[in-house]
Amino acid sequence: MAIAKSLKPVRIDQGSSAHWVLRVIGFGVIVYIALSPFFRDLKANEYGQLIDILVYGLAATSLNLLVGFTGQISIGHSAFFGLGAYTTATLMHNYGWATQWTFPIAVILCFVVGVLVGIPALRLTGIYLSLVTLALAQLFPALVRKFDNLTGGSRGIQNLRFDPPSWTGLSGSTVDRAIWLYAVALTFMVIGYIIVRNLVKSRVGRAMVAVRDNTTAAAVMGVNVAVVKTVTFGISAALCGLAGSVFVLRQTQANPDNVNYTILGAIIFLVIMVIGGTASLLGPIVGAVVYYRVDEFTRDLPNKDWLPTTAKDFLRDRPNLATVVFAALLILLMFVAPFGIVGFAKRIGRRFVLLVPRPPGGGGGQQAGATPEPVEAIPATPLETAALPTQGGP
Amino acid sequence: MQRFLQYLFDGLSSGAIYALLALGLVIVYRGTGHLNFAQGEMAMISAFMAWWLSSHWLPIWFAVAVSMVFAFALGSITEGLIIRPIGERSQFAVGVAAIGLLLGLNALAPFAWKVTVPEAFGSLFPKKDTDFARIGGATWRYENIGILISLLVVAGLLFLLFQKTKLGLAMRAVASNAESAPLAGIKKGRVLMISWGLAASVGAVGGGMVASIRGNVDSSMMLAIFFSATAAAMLGGFDSLIGAVVAGLALGVLENMVAGYFPDIIGQELKGSVSLLIILAVLLFRPSGLFGSRRVERV
Numbered sequence: 001m002a003i004a005k006s007l008k009p010v011r012i013d014q015g016s017s018a019h020w021v022l023r024v025i026g027f028g029v030i031v032y033i034a035l036s037p038f039f040r041d042l043k044a045n046e047y048g049q050l051i052d053i054l055v056y057g058l059a060a061t062s063l064n065l066l067v068g069f070t071g072q073i074s075i076g077h078s079a080f081f082g083l084g085a086y087t088t089a090t091l092m093h094n095y096g097w098a099t100q101w102t103f104p105i106a107v108i109l110c111f112v113v114g115v116l117v118g119i120p121a122l123r124l125t126g127i128y129l130s131l132v133t134l135a136l137a138q139l140f141p142a143l144v145r146k147f148d149n150l151t152g153g154s155r156g157i158q159n160l161r162f163d164p165p166s167w168t169g170l171s172g173s174t175v176d177r178a179i180w181l182y183a184v185a186l187t188f189m190v191i192g193y194i195i196v197r198n199l200v201k202s203r204v205g206r207a208m209v210a211v212r213d214n215t216t217a218a219a220v221m222g223v224n225v226a227v228v229k230t231v232t233f234g235i236s237a238a239l240c241g242l243a244g245s246v247f248v249l250r251q252t253q254a255n256p257d258n259v260n261y262t263i264l265g266a267i268i269f270l271v272i273m274v275i276g277g278t279a280s281l282l283g284p285i286v287g288a289v290v291y292y293r294v295d296e297f298t299r300d301l302p303n304k305d306w307l308p309t310t311a312k313d314f315l316r317d318r319p320n321l322a323t324v325v326f327a328a329l330l331i332l333l334m335f336v337a338p339f340g341i342v343g344f345a346k347r348i349g350r351r352f353v354l355l356v357p358r359p360p361g362g363g364g365g366q367q368a369g370a371t372p373e374p375v376e377a378i379p380a381t382p383l384e385t386a387a388l389p390t391q392g393g394p
Numbered sequence: 395m396q397r398f399l400q401y402l403f404d405g406l407s408s409g410a411i412y413a414l415l416a417l418g419l420v421i422v423y424r425g426t427g428h429l430n431f432a433q434g435e436m437a438m439i440s441a442f443m444a445w446w447l448s449s450h451w452l453p454i455w456f457a458v459a460v461s462m463v464f465a466f467a468l469g470s471i472t473e474g475l476i477i478r479p480i481g482e483r484s485q486f487a488v489g490v491a492a493i494g495l496l497l498g499l500n501a502l503a504p505f506a507w508k509v510t511v512p513e514a515f516g517s518l519f520p521k522k523d524t525d526f527a528r529i530g531g532a533t534w535r536y537e538n539i540g541i542l543i544s545l546l547v548v549a550g551l552l553f554l555l556f557q558k559t560k561l562g563l564a565m566r567a568v569a570s571n572a573e574s575a576p577l578a579g580i581k582k583g584r585v586l587m588i589s590w591g592l593a594a595s596v597g598a599v600g601g602g603m604v605a606s607i608r609g610n611v612d613s614s615m616m617l618a619i620f621f622s623a624t625a626a627a628m629l630g631g632f633d634s635l636i637g638a639v640v641a642g643l644a645l646g647v648l649e650n651m652v653a654g655y656f657p658d659i660i661g662q663e664l665k666g667s668v669s670l671l672i673i674l675a676v677l678l679f680r681p682s683g684l685f686g687s688r689r690v691e692r693v
Contacts, residue, residue: 073489120674127429128677130489131624135670138621146663263617267497274490318508320501327498334480334487334494 009354019355034186038179047178048250049296053288054185055247058192060273060284062239065196067270068279069205070232071212072121075266076133077240079140080110082261084241085248089157090150099162099249103188106245107238114237118230137263144256156255160248185246189285192239197281199235208232240269271330277340286342294329295322399532401654402647407538407607409646410545414600415616415623416630416638417552418593423632424569425589428477428488432495434620436472436594437601438613440465442503444602445515445611454516458602462595469594470587478586503613512610518602541603548599549639552592556635565589569633618666622649625669629676631686641684645672 012018037050059081066072087106091097117136121129144151151157164170164180199205207228210218219225248254259265268291276287299322301307302315315321337344415433422430430436444461448454472495481488504510519525519540526533556562567575568585576582604619605611626645630637649668652660660667682688 075493120677123681124677127489128628128681130429131628131673132670132677134621134624135666135673138618138666139664139670142663142666146661263621264497264500267493270490270493271497318505319510320505323501324498324505327494327501330494331476331491331498334491338480338484338487338490 009350009352011354011356014355014357022353034190037182042175044174044178047175047182049292051178051182051185051246051250053292054182054189055243055250056269056272056291057285057288058185058189058243058246059240059269060276060287061189061192061196062236062243063269064273064278064280064284065199065208065239066232066236067273068283069200069212070208070229072229072233073130074133074233074236075130075263075270076117076136077237077269078261078263078265079133079136080114080237080240081244081247081265081269082140082144082256083113084110084244085254085261086144086151086244087241088245089160089248089254092160093152093157094150103242103245106241110241111234111238115230115234117237118233121233122226122229133266134263137266141256141262144261151256152254154256156253156257158253160252160254162249181246181249185250188242188246192242193281193285195235195239200281204228271326275326275330275333275340277342277344280340280342280346283340283342287340290341291326294326298322298325396531397654398651399530401650403529403532403534403538405647405650406643407541407646408650409626409643410541411600411603411619411642412623412626412646413545413639413642414548414603415597415620416627416642417549417635418597418600419623419627420630420632420635420638421552421589421593421596423627425565425586426473426477426481426572428481428492429624430590430593431489431492432472432499433593433597434616434623435496435499436465436468437597437604437620438611438616439468439499439503439601440594440598441515441601441605441611441615442507444598445513445605446507448516449513454518454606458518458599461602462598465594465598465601466591468591470591472594473587473590474583477590478583500613500617512608512612515605515609515611517609518606521606537607541607544599544603545639545643548596549635552596552635555592561585561588621666622646622669625673629672629683631683633687634683634685637683637685645669648672 012022037047042050059077062080063074063077066074084106087109088099088102091102091105092099117133121132124132145153148154162177162181162184163172164176168180168183170176170180200208207218207223210221210223211225211228215225244260247260251258260268272287272291273284274287275290276285277283301321302312304312307315333340337347339347415437418433418437419430422428422433440461443464444454444457447457447460452460476491476495477488480491507513517537519537521535521537525536527536527539528534554562556566564575564580564585565588567578567580568582568589572582575585600619601616604615608615622645623642626642627638628641629645630639630641645668649665652668653662653665676683
């Protein structure tokens with residue numbers, strides 16, 4: 001550690017060839033990780049786990065757009081997730097739609113509902129907004145049960161099959177369907193990521209961050225706060241609905257008892273996002289991977305050899321270890337790294353590599369004497385800057 | 395008339411439970427300005443504590459009393475070890491931590507007690523089929539009356555605490571001006587810990603009542619109730635104790651009336667929508683609630 005501190009970090013100019021090399025390497029690693037499952041001979045349930053990671057990643061990404069970048073807290077995204085899931089399930093089951101055409105409908109429906117929720121949310125901040133969204137999450141499973149002629153009520157909808165089209169060369173076997181669904185989930189994850197990235201790195205994204213950090217100042221600077229807030233809500237809801245659509249296909253059935261459609265699901269999305277890194281683009285995906293690995297690890301824990309027998313006996317037959325660990329991890333993270341795993345990694349990385357942004361107004365190199373600002377385009381997360389406005393401080 | 399009275403009686407008891415949890419929310423909010431998302435789950439885990447004690451050694455009432463002490467410790471430790479240190483860094487992180495507590499406590503109870511199915515919980519009040527009073531043709535069960543009385547006793551004790559004791563004075567001082575209170579010699583940290591403990595304790599009464607009515611304890615038993623309680627706290631105006639009691643009772647009655655008179659449109663399934671509408675209506679027309687103090691925000 002002492003060596004690391006005495007070392008001066010390597011400076012790399014943004015847009016220089018070294019920066020491009022780093023970018024290409026990083027991109028290559030991600031592409032390799034994302035595509036390698038196609039070439040490995042995995043079992044159907046292993047593909048299923050990867051699909052789950054992508055679904056959670058997409059849901060958390062959608063939430064990140066809203067919470068991380070725009071500063072609107074939602075504990076109700078399970079409702080949009082469920083709405084997307086039930087749109088796909090109902091259209092397929094009741095109306096015999098081809099699966100691929102249900103996705104755009106789910107997206108549009110969730111967008112519209114998201115905007116509608118966003119309108120009353122305009123007047124709300126902090127805990128009040130979280131209460132309204134909490135109400136949504138609470139209401140959704142009840143609505144599903146109520147309109148049982150459409151949704152199948154508590155019985156749910158079974159046997160949702162999404163067969164790969166013939167051009168893929170995949171058969172209708174369980175493994176091949178899993179591979180196909182993984183491809184679909186990956187495509188949606190990439191689309192969702194690109195949408196969020198392009199939004200955030202554009203003029204709109206700067207408007208969002210301005211709304212998050214100081215709504216009044218943003219309005220004064222000419223940002224149309226109402227439009228930014230409602231449209232962000234809509235896009236976020238739409239992406240979350242898309243994640244739900246994939247999830248219901250992965251489950252092959254829709255059931256109102258599924259935890260992801262309840263308030264606990266909304267909380268899990270939020271926790272995944274925060275653990276990965278609020279207001280960081282890769283954070284939600286990292287969070288989803290961590291969530292899944294923790295889940296897997298704790299489930300196997302009572303069978304591990306290196307654990308003393310007393311600990312094994314203690315853990316045997318106890319439910320929910322994963323969630324307990326995950327919640328403890330979250331609270332611990334709020335102490336040591338409120339900016340999440342990605343934020344933490346960035347902080348460590350800055351000790352070694354310093355990315356010097358291009359000064360505005362063209363010109364490649366670094367200006368003499370200018371203090372470099374080694375940051376991403378989007379600065380500090382809301383964890384470091386914004387307070388809940390309900391505090392009512394000056 | 396008989397139907398009306400029946401819905402009123404049933405509504406008053408569920409309203410009393412909302413009010414108990416809402417009281418806890420208000421006590422915390424007055425102290426630190428936080429919405430304690432874990433309020434319901436703290437009550438749930440206290441109910442598990444009471445169940446565990448009663449299934450081993452203790453008579454049920456005594457077990458609930460011990461669970462209140464447990465809840466007090468849980469609440470004050472939460473404030474001291476988690477909420478305050480995180481709050482010094484960022485308010486957003488406090489919200490996240492409280493949501494994490496909700497998730498964690500919800501999972502912890504089944505984990506700690508190794509239960510996967512609802513476990514039978516004894517009754518705090520006479521619960522035989524014949525235990526009811528008949529008023530105007532409607533039946534008012536003794537357990538519903540008991541819950542209402544419990545709420546009134548708790549609210550009365552809280553009133554005495556806040557108005558007549560030195561501790562209550564200190565709590566009111568912190569609520570009205572958190573910066574200046576320490577200057578007057580009030581140990582703010584201790585007051586906040588006590589506030590959180592007290593809130594969890596009041597919630598534990600609610601948890602015990604819910605378990606008693608249901609006849610069992612289950613990790614999901616407080617989720618929907620917590621949601622209605624937040625609506626009640628909001629309707630009452632987040633910083634008013636009397637508001638929490640009145641709004642909690644009103645919300646419980648309203649929910650039951652709506653569910654009872656419109657069984658096809660609303661029914662038992664969509665009872666929760668009443669809370670949503672109440673929340674929206676309060677936010678649109680009277681953001682400070684019925685009894686709350688208006689907040690002025692400086693820019």
